Amino acid sequence: xxxxxxxxxxxKSSTSKDxxxxxxxxxxxxxxxxFMLSTTAAMANTAASEVNVYSARKEALIKPLLDRxxxxxxxxxxxxxxKADALLKRLETEGRNTPADMLITTxxxxxxxxxxxxxxxxxxxxxxxxxxxxxxREPAGYWYGLSVRARPIFxxxxxxxxxxxxxxxxxxxxxxxxQICIRSSNNIYNQSLVASMIKANGxxxxxxxxxxxxxxxxxxxxxxxxxxIRAAASGQCNIAIANTYYFGAMMAGKxxxxxxxxxxxxxxxxxxxxxxxxVNISGAGITKHAKHRTxxxxxxxxxxxxxxxxxxxxxxxxxPVRNDVEASALLKSWGNFKSDxxxxxxxxxxxxxxVKVMDRAGWK
Amino acid sequence: xxxxQPQQTTTPRxxxxxxxxxxxxxxxxxxxxxCAVPVLTVFSYVFQPAxxxxxxxxxxxxxxxxxxxxILMIGVSFGTLTMGISCAWLTSVYKFPGRKLxxxxxxxxxxxxxxxxxxxxxxxxxxTGPIQxxxxxxxxxxYGDYWFPEIRSIWGATSMLSLVLYPYVYLLARAAxxxxxxxxxxxxxxxxxxxxxxxxxxxxxMARPAIITGLSLVLMETLADYGTxxxxxxxxxxxxxxxxxxxxxxxxxxAQLSSLLLVFVLILITxxxxxxxxxxxxxTSNREKKHARLTLSKNKAWxxxxxxxxxxxxxxxxxxxxxxxxxxETYEDMVDREFFVLAWNxxxxxxxxxxxxLLxxLLxxYGQRLQNTRFIYIAVRVASMGYAIPATxxxxxxxxxxxxxxxTLDSWLRSQFDVSSGLLLSGTLFALMFAYMIRFLAVSVxxxxxxxxxxxxxxxDAARSLGLSPKQVLLQIHMPLMRRSLLTAILLVxxxxxxxxxATLILRPFNFNTLAVRAYELASDERLADASxxxxxxxxxxxxxxxxxxxxxxxxxx
Numbered sequence: 001x002x003x004x005x006x007x008x009x010x011x012k013s014s015t016s017k018d019x020x021x022x023x024x025x026x027x028x029x030x031x032x033x034x035f036m037l038s039t040t041a042a043m044a045n046t047a048a049s050e051v052n053v054y055s056a057r058k059e060a061l062i063k064p065l066l067d068r069x070x071x072x073x074x075x076x077x078x079x080x081x082x083k084a085d086a087l088l089k090r091l092e093t094e095g096r097n098t099p100a101d102m103l104i105t106t107x108x109x110x111x112x113x114x115x116x117x118x119x120x121x122x123x124x125x126x127x128x129x130x131x132x133x134x135x136x137r138e139p140a141g142y143w144y145g146l147s148v149r150a151r152p153i154f155x156x157x158x159x160x161x162x163x164x165x166x167x168x169x170x171x172x173x174x175x176x177x178x179q180i181c182i183r184s185s186n187n188i189y190n191q192s193l194v195a196s197m198i199k200a201n202g203x204x205x206x207x208x209x210x211x212x213x214x215x216x217x218x219x220x221x222x223x224x225x226x227x228x229i230r231a232a233a234s235g236q237c238n239i240a241i242a243n244t245y246y247f248g249a250m251m252a253g254k255x256x257x258x259x260x261x262x263x264x265x266x267x268x269x270x271x272x273x274x275x276x277x278x279v280n281i282s283g284a285g286i287t288k289h290a291k292h293r294t295x296x297x298x299x300x301x302x303x304x305x306x307x308x309x310x311x312x313x314x315x316x317x318x319x320p321v322r323n324d325v326e327a328s329a330l331l332k333s334w335g336n337f338k339s340d341x342x343x344x345x346x347x348x349x350x351x352x353x354x355v356k357v358m359d360r361a362g363w364k
Numbered sequence: 365x366x367x368x369q370p371q372q373t374t375t376p377r378x379x380x381x382x383x384x385x386x387x388x389x390x391x392x393x394x395x396x397x398x399c400a401v402p403v404l405t406v407f408s409y410v411f412q413p414a415x416x417x418x419x420x421x422x423x424x425x426x427x428x429x430x431x432x433x434x435i436l437m438i439g440v441s442f443g444t445l446t447m448g449i450s451c452a453w454l455t456s457v458y459k460f461p462g463r464k465l466x467x468x469x470x471x472x473x474x475x476x477x478x479x480x481x482x483x484x485x486x487x488x489x490x491x492t493g494p495i496q497x498x499x500x501x502x503x504x505x506x507y508g509d510y511w512f513p514e515i516r517s518i519w520g521a522t523s524m525l526s527l528v529l530y531p532y533v534y535l536l537a538r539a540a541x542x543x544x545x546x547x548x549x550x551x552x553x554x555x556x557x558x559x560x561x562x563x564x565x566x567x568x569x570m571a572r573p574a575i576i577t578g579l580s581l582v583l584m585e586t587l588a589d590y591g592t593x594x595x596x597x598x599x600x601x602x603x604x605x606x607x608x609x610x611x612x613x614x615x616x617x618x619a620q621l622s623s624l625l626l627v628f629v630l631i632l633i634t635x636x637x638x639x640x641x642x643x644x645x646x647x648t649s650n651r652e653k654k655h656a657r658l659t660l661s662k663n664k665a666w667x668x669x670x671x672x673x674x675x676x677x678x679x680x681x682x683x684x685x686x687x688x689x690x691x692x693e694t695y696e697d698m699v700d701r702e703f704f705v706l707a708w709n710x711x712x713x714x715x716x717x718x719x720x721x722l723l724x725x726l727l728x729x730y731g732q733r734l735q736n737t738r739f740i741y742i743a744v745r746v747a748s749m750g751y752a753i754p755a756t757x758x759x760x761x762x763x764x765x766x767x768x769x770x771x772t773l774d775s776w777l778r779s780q781f782d783v784s785s786g787l788l789l790s791g792t793l794f795a796l797m798f799a800y801m802i803r804f805l806a807v808s809v810x811x812x813x814x815x816x817x818x819x820x821x822x823x824x825d826a827a828r829s830l831g832l833s834p835k836q837v838l839l840q841i842h843m844p845l846m847r848r849s850l851l852t853a854i855l856l857v858x859x860x861x862x863x864x865x866x867a868t869l870i871l872r873p874f875n876f877n878t879l880a881v882r883a884y885e886l887a888s889d890e891r892l893a894d895a896s897x898x899x900x901x902x903x904x905x906x907x908x909x910x911x912x913x914x915x916x917x918x919x920x921x922x
Contacts, residue, residue: 058885078874085610086870089760093767097774097787184597186607222516222597224890230492235507355611359424364597
C-alpha cells in the first residue's frame, strides 16, 4: 500500500479496493506505453527520403559527417552505433526484413566477415572505383575503404634510436628484452597485424615471432593504445606499438599531460625495405536487403568525397583513402611511408588463425 | 520461497480454489517460459558441433579462463560480504556518529558502472597516473626503483568489482536486519548472549537468505562482467567468450562457453537452495516495535564510523572527485542539448523497467509460493539466469527469437495477403525492455523471494481461511509486509538498467542513445575525460532514487 503511495500512484488514505484498481490500471498503462513506444519507433523508420546505418564507428566520429550529408541532400540518416560483431549478428538475424541499408566498420576483417555472412551486396559505382585505390576496396564491390590508419612503432627519443629499429619481425630480437609495450591480443588491431604477418611469413614463423615478442614485453598487455604510448613516454618501456590516430589525438589533444608524453615519443615506419607498414581501414558496405539502396550509395559516395576525406584527416587524424586528398599537417609531419599493399580481405581470412597463434604464444 | 504442501492450501472450497491456483500456475509458467526463451536459445548451441576450436581452447587458454574466474569470484565474495554485512549490521543496530548519513551513503557506489570505476582508478593509480608520477618526481625514482600496487591486475579487478557490488549485499542484509523482529534479538541478549554471539547465532542466520541472494547477485554480475576484466587484461570466462566469438569467429563455441558459464551458475543456485533447506527461519512475531539502538563506547563508535566510511570513500568519493575534475575540464564540449535527451531516455527506461520487473517478480515469486512444484521452481530459475550471461551473448539470445517471430509473421503475411509487416519487435524499445527483463529479473525475483520467504505460511493460511483469495493475500497482506524489500527490488533494477550497456548498445532502435552508451563510446575510444560528464550524470541520476528509496526503506513501519 505504502509502496504505491510512495510512487505517487495512490492517496495515502486509499482503501485496498482503490488500490487494486490502480494496480491493474498501472499494468495497463505500462503495456500501452510499451506498445506505443515500439510502434512509434517502428514508424520512425518508414519515412520516404532516408537511409539507415549500422555503424561500428563511434557516434562522435561519424555523426558530424552524416549531419552534413543530410544538410546537402535532404536525406535523413538514422543511426545505430555498436560493436561490429554484434551489429553484424543483428543484421544476420533480421534477415531480409532488416531496416539497415549500410554497415560501417572500423577494420577490414569485419567487412570481410560480413561479406562471408552474406549480408552485403556488391555495388558498382564509377565514382568509388575511381577515387578509392584497389587494395582498399573489395574487388567485386562488396565493401569500400573510407579512411586509412597505420600501426607503426613508437620509440622513446631519450632511450632508443631509430637506427636500432627496422621491422616488426626484428622486435622479437633478444636485445629488446623487457622494452616493448603492446596491448592485449583481444584487440582487433593486433589480430590484423598478426594476420598480415601470417600472410607474409607463414604460421610457424609468426608463432615463433609472437613467442619471442611476448618474452620481450615490459609488462603483461593491458590498457589501450594510448596507454602503451604513455607507458613508453614515462619509462616503463622504450618501444610501443599503436595506431597513428591515437598518437595524433594525443599530440593535438587538450590534455597537457598527453601532449608532453607524446612529445617524448617519435614515430618509426617499420618494414620500409620489405612489404611496408601494416595499415587497416575503416569502411562500409551496402546491405543485401537495403530498402534505400540508392540513398545508401549516395551516402557512400559522399563519405568518399574530398571534403569528407579531409574531415577524417583533420578530426580523427586518419589518412584519407584517396590519393588526391592531402593528409593533415600533423600527419604529414610524420613523413611519407610505404604501406603493406596486401588486399585487406586477407586480414579477415587469417583472423582466427592469428588469434590461435597468439593463444599458443601466451600473448594475453 | 519455501516448500508448501498442496493439502495446506486446500480448504473446504477446494474446487474453485484449485481453479484459481491453476490460473496462477499457468501465469507463472507462461512468464517463466517467455523469459527462459533467450537463455534456452543460448543453451541450444550446445548441440552444434565445434570440435576443432574446443581442442584449441583446452590446449591453450581454457584453464586460464576457469582459474581467473574462480579467483575473481572468491575474492569478490570475500570483499562484498565483509563490507556489506558489517556495514549493514552497524547501521541497523548501533548508534554512532554519521549513522543516518551512512545508511544511504553506503549505497552510492552502486551507481558507478564497474568499468567506469576501473578506468578512473587506472587514471589515478597507474604508472603514468598522478600518484606514481608525483612519487617519482618527489624521490627521483624511475621505473623499477620502487614497488607500487599494480591496479591493472586480478587483485585490482577484485577490488573494483567488490567496491561497486558490495551494496547488493549491504542493501539486502540491511533490509533483512531491519525486518527482523527485535524480539528474537532481545531474547538472545536476555538469555546472556553477548553482542557478537547474538549477531552470529541469531541475526546472521535469520538474515542468511537475504545475504545469500545478495551474494548470488554479486557473483552473477562478476561472472558477466566484461568491461573491467577486459581493460585490466585479465582472461576470464567472459573475455574468453568474446575472444572465441569475435576473434576466432566461432559463435557456436562462444555460446557453448556461455553454457558452461551457466553450469557454474546452476551450481551456485543449487548450493543456495541446499543452504536454505537446511535452515529456514520465519519471523514468528510481527509486533511492530522500534529497534532500540545500542550505544557504543566513544572509541568504538568512531571505529564504526571509520568502518562505514571506507567503502564509501574508495567506492564513491574518490572516483567521483576524479570524474568531477575531468568533467570540469570537458563539460563545455560534452554537455549539449542532446545530453538532456540522453538523460531522459536513461531515466524513463530505467524507471519503467524497474516497475515492470517488480510486477513480474511478484507474480513469479508468489505463484511459486502458492504451488511450489519442482517444475515451477526450475522454470523460475531458468527464467532468471539471464543475469549471469554476458549481456552481449544474451542479447543475441533475445534477437534470434524476436527476429524469428517477426520474419515468420512477415513471410506468412507476404504469402497470404502479399503485404509485408517488416520487423515489429526487433530493434524497438519493446525488444530493449524485454532484454532488461531477461537480464535483471534475477535481481527482483531474488529480492522478492527472500522477503516472501520470511513471511510464515500460517499467515497465508489465516488470511485464506478468513476468505481472502490468493490475489488478495498478496495485495493486502504480503505486499504491505514486504514494502521495504519491494522498494529495494525497484532500486536495484533501476540502477542496473541505468548502467546497462551491452544489450542497450546492440538492441536499441535507430537514433536512440542513453547516458551509458555515450559514456562507453567515449571511454572505449580512450577519451576518459570526455566520458566523465556522461558517467557523472549516470551517477547523479542514480543517486536521487537511491536517496529517496533508502529514506522510505528506512522509515519505520507505522
